């Protein structure tokens with residue numbers, strides 16, 4: 001089945017920037033980025049339910065939907081994780097069927113198990129009726145016109161799978177906007193990921209495996225003071241709170257006011273009283289003018305306040321698979337390490353002696369990952385890299401200035417660790433600050 005070979009059609013220079021021209025790495029990396037991870041993971045809220053109960057719920061749903069339901073399984077050392085295997089059915093386009101076109105973003109969601117909401121339908125051939133089974137394609141060029149009613153022909157059209165029509169054209173392209181709801185129910189896709197939509201609730205959250213490993217790697221303990229510097233939408237913050245059984249003080253910050261509302265919403269839905277969330281620029285989280293921390297733990301903070309800090313940094317997000325197309329430019333890519341370093345410097349100041357700092361990104365870009373680690377170890381000799389548990393990724397990439405022993409302590413989720421679990425691209429580094 002056709003998948004693009006690289007998402008960087010607009011700015012091919014980005015390709016070699018990602019791994020500093022290492023062509024062997026690129027060969028595996030680029031097609032891998034375009035494909036969807038085959039395994040779906042949920043993080044179960046063990047304060048509200050059990051892994052077994054959620055696993056049963058998913059199994060029942062899959063049984064109703066598939067003649068031959070894919071297996072649901074758990075993972076060692078991660079009692080909060082439930083994984084869903086891909087189905088064994090790989091569809092092919094059927095020429096007699098009508099076609100529906102979506103954009104590459106919606107296409108990526110479909111390949112990860114989503115249905116198509118009315119707003120996501122770019123083109124639907126005229127004469128398509130409710131109940132029809134259609135071929136679904138993504139238009140990577142972005143050139144298909146919204147509301148197109150003829151068959152769209154393009155070399156950049158990627159077949160995604162089969163869907164059942166739930167809404168007709170007149171419901172999709174109304175002057176007042178599309179009728180809300182699912183327009184096409186996806187039946188099967190080339191990724192094999194079961195099309196069951198998002199089952200997230202306060203009991204379980206659809207979350208990528210590396211993000212789950214990331215919060216775990218901080219190893220938060222009850223009664224500690226913990227800082228999550230870039231917290232929105234709050235997926236790792238709530239995980240940290242669940243790991244400490246709601247018995248710690250977790251300060252969650254995010255620069256964007258509207259995003260911190262999402263964190264607050266998650267906190268209240270999950271009844272997590274241990275989290276204090278603030279809209280705040282974490283590049284200013286440390287202040288030497290603060291004599292004593294506010295009793296409510298409001299930012300800014302004085303030096304050596306926190307036992308553990310998570311810096312899940314803003315990044316180029318180039319690990320978000322499948323990435324069918326990307327418009328990131330080399331200049332944009334260059335902008336991230338600067339802010340990452342500013343955030344990192346604040347984290348080091350705010351960490352207690354003996355404290356733990358986890359730095360993570362959801363990108364594959366070496367300048368935002370291994371190169372940040374090399375810079376950090378050189379700039380802050382009080383920091384030491386330590387091994388991350390549990391191990392689900394591989395070591396880091398080779399990088400100038402990175403010792404072999406240190407490289408092995410990093411966890412990178414990329415094409416070479418598919419033997420563990422086929423998941424998104426991610427990077428985790430864990431540091432201890434010596435006294």
Ligand SMILES: C[S@@+](CC[C@H](N)C(=O)[O-])C[C@H]1O[C@@H](n2cnc3c(N)ncnc32)[C@H](O)[C@@H]1O
Nearest residue numbers: 230231232233234235236254255281282312314
């Ligand atoms: C990778 S996302 C965090 C995801 C989050 N940790 C989670 O697991 O749900 C990075 C976040 O950093 C925030 N951000 C960017 N610059 C920031 C800054 N200077 N201070 C605080 N947050 C910032 C962005 O708004 C974004 O929500």
